[in-house]
Amino acid sequence: MDQDWIEVTVLTSSEATEAVAGFLYNCDVEGVSIEDVADVEFKKENLGFADFINESVLTIEEGAMVKGYFKDSENFMNTLNYIKESVDKLGEFGFDKGEGIVTYHKVNEDDWANNWKQYYKPAKVGEHIVVKPTWEDYEEKPGEVVVELDPGMAFGTGTHETTRMCIKALEKKVKKDTTVFDIGTGSGILSIAAAKLGAKHVVGVDLDPVAVESAKKNLEFNKVNNIEILYGDLMEVVEGKANIVVANILADIIMFLSEGVRAFIEDEGYFIASGILNTQRNKVADKLKALDFTIEEVMEDGEWICIIAKK
Incomplete structure (x- = not known):
C-alpha cells in the first residue's frame, strides 16, 4: 500500500x-x-x-x-x-x-x-453497553456488556450521538428471540451490540466494502456467531423479516428507504432510525406516520434525534 x-x-x-x-x-x-x-x-x-x-x-x-x-x-x-x-x-x-x-x-x-x-478510550454508551477499543485494557463491571471494536476506516466508534442513541434504543427493544437487520452497519457496532444484548439472529448490510471487511473483523474480536455481514443493499441481499430494523444513516436516505424497509419488518416490529438532525424531526416522523408507523419514542442527544417507530 x-x-x-x-x-x-x-x-x-x-x-x-x-x-x-x-x-x-x-x-x-x-x-x-x-x-x-x-x-x-x-x-x-x-x-x-x-x-x-x-x-x-x-x-x-x-x-x-x-x-x-x-x-x-x-x-x-x-x-x-x-x-x-x-x-x-x-x-x-x-x-x-x-x-x-x-x-x-x-x-x-x-x-x-x-x-x-490515542484519543479512543473505553466508554459506556448505554445503560449496559461499553465500547472498548481492542488495544485498550478494561475491567468489566457487573451488569455491563462489552463490545470490542477496531473501527478502522469504517463509521462507528460508539462516540457519535446517533450511535449512542441507537444502542440505547436496542437496549430497550432487543429480546432473546429478536431478529435484527442493521442497515449501513459500518464497523458493525450496532449488529454486535444487538447480538450481545441477546438477539437470536442479526444481519448487517453495507454498500461500502471497507465497512464490510471492518465489521467482519470486529465479529471475530467479539466471538459472536449469530451475525451475518453482507455487502449490498438490504432490498437485494437480505431475505425474510426482522423484529427490529435499525438504520443510523442520513435523514433523506431514511425517508427514501422507509417504504421498502417496512416490508422487512414483522407486524408489531420496530424501525429504529437515527442520523436525523432535530430540524428534520417532523419531516421524517410525518413520512413514517404516512407509512402507518406509530412513533413510539423520539430520543434526543445534542442536535441529533433517534426515532423508535412501531409497525
Whole structure:
C-alpha cells in the first residue's frame, strides 16, 4: 500500500457534516472522520469521552471539520473539484455550509491510520453497553456488556450521538428471540451490540466494502456467531423479516428507504432510525406516520434525534 495519502479537510457547519461525508463517499475515499465543535463540551463533561477529544477540532471556534483520505492519483484534482462544487451547493439541499472551505495536504499513512487511536478510550454508551477499543485494557463491571471494536476506516466508534442513541434504543427493544437487520452497519457496532444484548439472529448490510471487511473483523474480536455481514443493499441481499430494523444513516436516505424497509419488518416490529438532525424531526416522523408507523419514542442527544417507530 502506498505510504503517502492526501487528506482533504472541509470546514462546514455541524448540521452539514453527514451530507459532506456523503460527498466524500461518492468519491474513492478510503476513510472519513468528523470532528465537531458541538461535541467538545459534551466530551469535556462526560469522563468516559474526555480522552477522545482530538486537539485539531479546538483550532476552530464553531462548526465542524470533515476529513477524507484519498490515494494520490492523477484523478485527484477532479475529485477535489467535485468536493468543492458539492460543498458550494449545500445551500440548495437546505444545509448551512458554514465556512465551506476545502483544503488538502499530503500525509503519511501511519499518521492518519494509527495516531487517532490515542484519543479512543473505553466508554459506556448505554445503560449496559461499553465500547472498548481492542488495544485498550478494561475491567468489566457487573451488569455491563462489552463490545470490542477496531473501527478502522469504517463509521462507528460508539462516540457519535446517533450511535449512542441507537444502542440505547436496542437496549430497550432487543429480546432473546429478536431478529435484527442493521442497515449501513459500518464497523458493525450496532449488529454486535444487538447480538450481545441477546438477539437470536442479526444481519448487517453495507454498500461500502471497507465497512464490510471492518465489521467482519470486529465479529471475530467479539466471538459472536449469530451475525451475518453482507455487502449490498438490504432490498437485494437480505431475505425474510426482522423484529427490529435499525438504520443510523442520513435523514433523506431514511425517508427514501422507509417504504421498502417496512416490508422487512414483522407486524408489531420496530424501525429504529437515527442520523436525523432535530430540524428534520417532523419531516421524517410525518413520512413514517404516512407509512402507518406509530412513533413510539423520539430520543434526543445534542442536535441529533433517534426515532423508535412501531409497525
